[in-house]
Amino acid sequence: MPCDPSEPSVAWSGPFDGHPAPTRIMDYDYAQRRRTFIAIAITLVLGPAAFLLTRGDDEPSSQPSVTVIGTTPGTGGADAATSPTGPTATDVMGTSPVEVLSGDASGGSDDPATIAIPRPPQGITGQATFSRDITNVAECLVGAPGVPFEALVTVTNLDNSMQVDCINNVGGPRPEEAVVLHANAFLQIADLTDAPVPVQLSW
DSSP: OOOOTTSOOOEEESOOSSOOEEEOOOOHHHHHHHHHHHHHHHHHHHHHHHHHHHHHHHHHHHSOOOOOTTSOTTOOHHHHHTOTTSOSOOOTTOOOOOOOOOSOOSSOTTSOOOOOOOOOOOEEEEEEEEOTTOOOTTEEEEOSTTOOTTOEEEEEETTTOOEEEEEEOOOSSOOSSSEEEOHHHHTTTSOGGGOSEEEEEEO
């Protein structure tokens, strides 16, 4: 019967007394190849499995944090990428595109516009003269009605726009002129020979 070369060799052991006891002994090279094949098969199966199992734990930390220029960092996620409030395009320097403001105001359309206008100073016109009976150059006697007592009054000469300030705290009968000044105060707006002069009083 021909011998198959792929099968391991057979050796005979024991006494040759006509009743031999055959024992099948594997060839050393055949056993070594079998162990190597099994080790390679285990490595090919367990290696990729271990890689796939450990990859899921490292994926979130391995991804770098990316912040788009012109957006606020920290929002993250797909919602931040599709947020309508962020700029749609930026240049290399991170400048946001020009936005056109609409004409709609934040308040209601029925609200009237509020414009702050400074209140003009109260003023009246009349004649100014002087009196040497007034002892304080900073005081004056105002004969024009409506001027509060002890009010700081600015007297402006309408002929030359010269001004002088005085305090309306001189008592006595109301004069015919709009204001009576100290002589030195009158000299700041006109010559004494020009009295009376047209003036405007404001306070």
